[in-house]
Amino acid sequence: MLIHADYTRRATVVPGQHRWSASPQGGVERMMLDRFGGEQARATSLVRYARGAHFPAHQHPGGEEILVLSGTFSADGQHYRAGSYLRNPPGSRHQPSSSDGALIFVKLWQMTADEHTALRIDTGDPACWQHHGDTDVCRLFRNKNEQVSLQRLAAGATLALDNAELLVLDGGLLEGTQHYPRHSWLRLPPGNTFLLRAGEHGATVYLKTGHLAYLANLAAPC
Incomplete structure (x- = not known):
């Protein structure tokens, strides 16, 4: 799947153009901003979790960058409120969920292979x-x-x-x-x-x- 996949060209998406689509996991929807690949894709998305939605444990071979925009995003027993910034390096594994619902900004498969350290920042501090x-x-x-x-x-x-x-x-x-x-x-x-x-x-x-x-x-x- 190719969505704004040419990084040498300008791309813009405003809220009136948001088109939400179901993910493979029930209760989780995605607004794809750019995408290069199939289900294992280099991608930038808004991801919306309904209350109680969760993914099974899975790996991110190319790493994952997350900014929590609203609600509370959880993974592996840790809870991240709006304003939390997370980097999960290539090869990391987690089991994400949201008990109350959440909206997150996510970038997948866009890290260098030499990034090895998980990062957590509370931008509300x-x-x-x-x-x-x-x-x-x-x-x-x-x-x-x-x-x-x-x-x-x-x-x-x-x-x-x-x-x-x-x-x-x-x-x-x-x-x-x-x-x-x-x-x-x-x-x-x-x-x-x-x-x-x-x-x-x-x-x-x-x-x-x-x-x-x-x-x-x-x-x-x-």
Whole structure:
């Protein structure tokens, strides 16, 4: 299955375009943002758990990155509230569920093979944030291929981006007259600079930069 699978091209999905589809597990739905492969896919998705939904234990050969957007996401006896950021390295195994329901942002099969350490960050902890001018930054992960952060922009603050991917978590962004509200997803390829501006209520975004050229050169998951 190919959905926005060319990482050299711009891709945008706004909430009015969300199309939810059932996953192989009852009570779990997916909104596919990009996808390259079958059920074992390199993919970026919003995943919605109904109350009591769960997956059987399974492995992630290519790793898994998760940001909990709402509700409580659980795995292997640990419970992660909204704002939790998780990285499960290649080859890791877990048994996810949600007793109360949850919405999560998930990236699969997009890590390098040398990433070995699980990561857990509570972005609701004020100590995780640093102030930089009109933007507050919560740094989540960095290696040679990617930099990941949450950024909280004051009204009117700007982001000049290329080779970047972002999800609007709160507030909204503007690009000229185009408005990107909460849960809008944008992938901005290398080679051009895209100027985005926080709306009148500011904006909080998940931002990943530097990774698209690396992903464009990867083979499809087996």
